[in-house]
Amino acid sequence: MLSVNAYGAHAADEPLVPLTIDRRDVGPKDVLIDIRYCGICHSDIHHTRGEWGPAPRPAVPGHEIAGVVAAVGAEVTKYAEGDRVGVGCMVNSCRVCEYCERGDEQYCVEGNIQTYGSTDRDGTVTRGGYSQKVVVDEDFVVRIPDGLELDVAAPLLCAGITTYSPLRHWGAGPGSQVAVVGMGGLGHLAVKIAVAMGAHVTVLSQTLSKQEDGKRLGAEAYYATSDRATFKELRNRFDLIINTVSAKVDLTAFINLLKTDGAMINVGAPPEPMPVAVFPLLLQRRTFAGSCIGGIAETQEMLDFCAEHGIAAEIETIGAEQINDAWERVMKSDVRYRFVIDTTTL
Numbered sequence: 013m014l015s016v017n018a019y020g021a022h023a024a025d026e027p028l029v030p031l032t033i034d035r036r037d038v039g040p041k042d043v044l045i046d047i048r049y050c051g052i053c054h055s056d057i058h059h060t061r062g063e064w065g066p067a068p069r070p071a072v073p074g075h076e077i078a079g080v081v082a083a084v085g086a087e088v089t090k091y092a093e094g095d096r097v098g099v100g101c102m103v104n105s106c107r108v109c110e111y112c113e114r115g116d117e118q119y120c121v122e123g124n125i126q127t128y129g130s131t132d133r134d135g136t137v138t139r140g141g142y143s144q145k146v147v148v149d150e151d152f153v154v155r156i157p158d159g160l161e162l163d164v165a166a167p168l169l170c171a172g173i174t175t176y177s178p179l180r181h182w183g184a185g186p187g188s189q190v191a192v193v194g195m196g197g198l199g200h201l202a203v204k205i206a207v208a209m210g211a212h213v214t215v216l217s218q219t220l221s222k223q224e225d226g227k228r229l230g231a232e233a234y235y236a237t238s239d240r241a242t243f244k245e246l247r248n249r250f251d252l253i254i255n256t257v258s259a260k261v262d263l264t265a266f267i268n269l270l271k272t273d274g275a276m277i278n279v280g281a282p283p284e285p286m287p288v289a290v291f292p293l294l295l296q297r298r299t300f301a302g303s304c305i306g307g308i309a310e311t312q313e314m315l316d317f318c319a320e321h322g323i324a325a326e327i328e329t330i331g332a333e334q335i336n337d338a339w340e341r342v343m344k345s346d347v348r349y350r351f352v353i354d355t356t357t358l
């Protein structure tokens with residue numbers, strides 16, 4: 013076992029504190045990664061605070077991991093010491109179900125094994141990237157292209173793939189009208205990626221406070237959802253809506269902005285249920301769906317796409333001692349647009 017410094021919480025109602033955790037020994041197919049940066053995702057907060065159910069303690073979150081390979085197992089063929097790599101939201105799956113076999117490990121029938129808060133196939137509890145090192149099976153490690161710096165690449169491992177996957181799956185591209193709900197950690201990357209795919213992009217945010225940023229990132233239009241006139245003006249406008257907000261919203265109001273055959277995809281994960289009215293779906297053959305990250309191959313595809321198109325997360329780098337303050341700022345939407353922990357400060 014390898015002991016490493018980390019940051020985690022011993023209880024749902026307690027702040028994160030410095031602690032020491034054990035990583036498993038490097039197995040034949042494992043990669044030991046020196047973590048350099050880890051992004052802060054809203055999911056980290058939901059999980060650690062028990063908002064999605066009880067979490068193993070101590071809870072050590074973090075699934076936007078970027079680092080450098082420190083050692084590899086005897087049977088590893090994909091990576092070597094010194095490679096620049098990343099780890100996203102999952103570190104294992106059953107490998108044999110129809111979804112795993114087609115590269116959709118995130119939809120594994122048995123449930124994919126999350127980077128933190130899960131029991132891995134060897135019986136160990138997974139703990140995340142708010143730590144110095146991590147040991148991961150090589151099949152769940154991705155390569156970070158040379159065109160991306162590690163700090164700005166880290167958030168792509170969750171926020172990037174979470175938005176890339178539905179944009180790709182539902183056909184965002186030249187001529188399509190795409191709306192992004194929320195201009196935060198996920199939303200700002202959704203804008204960049206949809207623009208790079210050739211779509212016409214509109215941001216729907218609660219206020220106009222980030223309008224200048226939205227336009228800078230490539231959005232053609234920006235509307236405040238706090239203004240009810242927005243929902244009248246934009247009726248039947250969009251082919252695709254990506255909702256990135258991790259809080260309750262009026263889904264019916266947004267669904268009415270879709271064209272016939274349009275789709276609204278939820279990637280934000282609020283802890284409370286949100287009702288959906290059926291008639292707006294029926295009358296225009298609209299779709300309301302969800303999407304959860306992407307498979308390993310698609311995550312690599314996303315990283316390569318971002319490197320090719322110069323897409324990186326807009327970040328604010330912090331030290332470990334700032335994590336609790338950063339969480340409070342995330343809850344207030346007071347970050348532009350992703351906190352990234354410099355894990356050397358652990």
